[in-house]
Amino acid sequence: MSDLTSALQQVLDGRWAHIKAQSRTLAADTFMPDPDLDQEAHRRRVFEQMHALVAAGHARAAFRPEYGGTNDVGASVTAFEMLAHGDLSLLVKAGVHWGLFGGAVANLGTEVHHRSYLPSIINFSLPGCFAMTETGHGSDVAALATTATFDAETDELVVDTPHPGARKDYIGGAARDGRLAVVFAQLVTGGQRHGVHAVLVPLRDEEGKALPGITIGECGRKAGLAGVDNGRLSFDQVRVPRENLLNRYGDIAPDGTYSSPIENETRRFFTMLGSLVRGRVSVAGAAGAATRTALTIAVRYGLDRRQFTTPGEAAEVTLMDYRTHQRRLLPALATSYALQLAQNDLVEQLHEVQTVLSEPGGVVDEGAQRLLESRAASIKVLATSHATRTIQECREACGGAGYLSENRLPQLKADTDVFTTFEGDNTVLLQLVAKGLLTGYRDSFGALDTVATVRFVARQLAATVVERTALRTLSQRLVDAAPGKDGDLRSRPVQMQLFVDRERHVLEGLARRLRPVARSADPFEGFNNTQDHLLRAARVHVDRVVLESFEAGIDRCEDEDARALLSKVADLHALSIVEADLAWFLAHGRLSPARAKAVIATVNALLAELRPHARSLVDAFGIPPAWLGASIATGIEAERQAAAGTDGSDATTAGTDASAVEESSAALAP
Numbered sequence: 001m002s003d004l005t006s007a008l009q010q011v012l013d014g015r016w017a018h019i020k021a022q023s024r025t026l027a028a029d030t031f032m033p034d035p036d037l038d039q040e041a042h043r044r045r046v047f048e049q050m051h052a053l054v055a056a057g058h059a060r061a062a063f064r065p066e067y068g069g070t071n072d073v074g075a076s077v078t079a080f081e082m083l084a085h086g087d088l089s090l091l092v093k094a095g096v097h098w099g100l101f102g103g104a105v106a107n108l109g110t111e112v113h114h115r116s117y118l119p120s121i122i123n124f125s126l127p128g129c130f131a132m133t134e135t136g137h138g139s140d141v142a143a144l145a146t147t148a149t150f151d152a153e154t155d156e157l158v159v160d161t162p163h164p165g166a167r168k169d170y171i172g173g174a175a176r177d178g179r180l181a182v183v184f185a186q187l188v189t190g191g192q193r194h195g196v197h198a199v200l201v202p203l204r205d206e207e208g209k210a211l212p213g214i215t216i217g218e219c220g221r222k223a224g225l226a227g228v229d230n231g232r233l234s235f236d237q238v239r240v241p242r243e244n245l246l247n248r249y250g251d252i253a254p255d256g257t258y259s260s261p262i263e264n265e266t267r268r269f270f271t272m273l274g275s276l277v278r279g280r281v282s283v284a285g286a287a288g289a290a291t292r293t294a295l296t297i298a299v300r301y302g303l304d305r306r307q308f309t310t311p312g313e314a315a316e317v318t319l320m321d322y323r324t325h326q327r328r329l330l331p332a333l334a335t336s337y338a339l340q341l342a343q344n345d346l347v348e349q350l351h352e353v354q355t356v357l358s359e360p361g362g363v364v365d366e367g368a369q370r371l372l373e374s375r376a377a378s379i380k381v382l383a384t385s386h387a388t389r390t391i392q393e394c395r396e397a398c399g400g401a402g403y404l405s406e407n408r409l410p411q412l413k414a415d416t417d418v419f420t421t422f423e424g425d426n427t428v429l430l431q432l433v434a435k436g437l438l439t440g441y442r443d444s445f446g447a448l449d450t451v452a453t454v455r456f457v458a459r460q461l462a463a464t465v466v467e468r469t470a471l472r473t474l475s476q477r478l479v480d481a482a483p484g485k486d487g488d489l490r491s492r493p494v495q496m497q498l499f500v501d502r503e504r505h506v507l508e509g510l511a512r513r514l515r516p517v518a519r520s521a522d523p524f525e526g527f528n529n530t531q532d533h534l535l536r537a538a539r540v541h542v543d544r545v546v547l548e549s550f551e552a553g554i555d556r557c558e559d560e561d562a563r564a565l566l567s568k569v570a571d572l573h574a575l576s577i578v579e580a581d582l583a584w585f586l587a588h589g590r591l592s593p594a595r596a597k598a599v600i601a602t603v604n605a606l607l608a609e610l611r612p613h614a615r616s617l618v619d620a621f622g623i624p625p626a627w628l629g630a631s632i633a634t635g636i637e638a639e640r641q642a643a644a645g646t647d648g649s650d651a652t653t654a655g656t657d658a659s660a661v662e663e664s665s666a667a668l669a670p
């Protein structure tokens with residue numbers, strides 16, 4: 001690996017680089033997919049691989065030392081991200097068991113639950129499920145219909161599925177392996193409801209048979225993730241001891257008296273969900289890793305594959321020399337850099353907040369928790385939608401070869417598709433992000449669609465939008481340094497100014513639209529009519545946040561060449577976003593027609609400048625060749641080197657190929 005590539009990798013690897021280095025030593029067969037397995041064989045293999053991960057100490061970082069963990073939140077999420085370079089079925093199985101199920105026990109339970117369950121969760125001797133979603137309600141968790149009713153006579157909770165719509169659905173681990181589930185249900189004591197709480201419900205006996213009162217079904221074949229046993233659960237008056245209530249945020253005394261450290265029911269609900277934010281951060285990281293695998297495969301193929309000759313030339317043209325090919329892959333590559341740096345910042349933020357939260361009695365500053373939740377939702381949306389778009393583009397960029405399972409891309413596409421839906425549907429999450437830009441909203445109302453909420457949001461937004469767009473220091477510093485309307489488009493202050501202007505304008509426009517809604521007879525309709533604007537407000541806000549992370553990442557880079565290259569990558573990322581939204585910038589007078597054309601020209605110039613570095617840029621992702629699992633990414637190169645008499649084992653370093661690329665593209669430089 002060249003000095004430049006390793007300097008880039010250092011920036012991308014971030015604070016938990018040592019965990020990434022450790023993960024890179026994982027043997028491929030511990031976690032790589034086998035596309036030829038049928039569903040049952042795949043599930044069996046994933047189950048065995050879970051034990052291999054236990055042996056490698058995989059899950060320990062997520063839990064406290066007294067239960068066998070090391071309590072390094074950042075390390076845990078980083079190790080999970082690295083797992084996403086392998087079989088995504090294993091990743092999701094691990095995420096459900098250790099992240100969602102184990103995370104719920106750790107964060108919603110108290111010492112008695114930790115002592116009883118965490119050691120066997122860490123070593124996977126007690127496979128678990130996280131049973132939140134129901135057939136009738138997914139995004140609207142507050143409306144779940146499963147009940148957990150306290151029976152004071154027997155000191156038990158009675159868990160029940162009152163109608164078919166309340167059946168738990170899509171639950172990872174339910175169909176085959178799960179023995180204990182964290183079930184989310186409406187808690188009822190003395191005839192009074194206290195909102196959604198989590199209760200531990202055993203599902204199967206030692207032999208794997210469903211326990212009395214529990215009906216377990218299969219979700220059947222899915223588009224991807226065949227190695228995950230998603231299933232359905234119904235409860236017919238299933239009795240569990242009162243102590244099975246995960247009681248950190250709400251408890252029941254033996255006489256049935258309910259108590260909670262958080263009085264407001266909505267606030268309690270959001271605090272409970274907020275403590276589970278790690279899952280969302282993990283999915284964002286996993287989406288980023290899978291996208292980087294796809295980009296590495298497609299870029300390597302694009303640098304190798306030749307098609308058509310130009311007049312007077314004997315040699316065929318390398319795909320990556322076509323401007324369209326550069327346009328398809330390089331802006332996505334640039335955005336992957338941006339998202340990795342934004343993810344690293346997010347993981348640090350999560351680490352700070354959850355390290356405190358994991359202490360017995362640990363209390364987290366509310367502002368920090370909310371910022372974390374909003375940031376996690378933002379990055380999750382961006383990273384997963386980027387994955388879906390980019391992996392499809394990579395598939396097409398590899399032509400027919402991209403459609404073959406042996407080249408990994410079809411499976412990556414199928415497995416990551418659902419990332420936009422689980423751990424929070426992206427459209428719903430964006431609305432949360434937009435609402436998060438309002439002060440005081442969440443304490444008062446939980447749902448999006450009640451009249452009172454709509455009135456409240458409208459009033460709040462009108463009053464607070466300007467204050468809430470107050471920028472973080474880095475953005476402000478950049479904006480202050482912006483030279484004015486006609487500054488160099490490659491200057492970060494100029495780019496930041498465009499992003500910040502757009503964010504302010506869109507939010508203020510939203511406030512203007514919502515003001516009359518607060519007074520209207522049908523506020524829901526008015527609010528509903530602004531929904532697209534609401535989503536746009538969130539999206540442009542996230543664009544600014546991610547650019548900020550990119551700039552901060554460049555600031556931290558000490559290698560001069562790497563800084564210069566990163567700066568170009570950031571230019572391409574930022575200007576591609578501006579280019580995609582040129583109509584808005586023109587319509588709102590933020591760019592003149594001449595300057596809009598200059599944006600397009602600058603993007604094209606950047607593509608030409610970055611093309612010689614395409615290989616170094618993907619090599620800096622640091623994906624071991626054996627993890628690519630695509631013969632088009634490694635096979636052709638190995639064949640060529642073997643034919644040239646060189647040692648095939650060196651086939652994956654940037655070496656000869658990169659310099660050849662450098663030469664062939666020299667003519668393309670501006």
Ligand SMILES: Cc1cc2nc3c(=O)[nH]c(=O)nc-3n(C[C@H](O)[C@H](O)[C@H](O)COP(=O)(O)OP(=O)(O)OC[C@H]3O[C@@H](n4cnc5c(N)ncnc54)[C@H](O)[C@@H]3O)c2cc1C
Binds near residue numbers: 136230423424425426
């Ligand atoms: C493979 C897989 C694994 C899963 N694993 C688990 C698991 O282990 N445990 C678990 O509890 N759940 C699990 N889930 C469920 C998952 O979390 C839900 O599918 C997700 O929360 C979305 O809920 P839903 O499917 O009911 O969609 P809905 O909420 O019904 O959404 C359907 C569509 O409506 C749109 N929509 C919804 N509300 C609004 C609104 N207010 N405004 C505008 N548009 C809206 C959404 O954007 C979406 O496009 C899994 C799902 C899958 C597919």
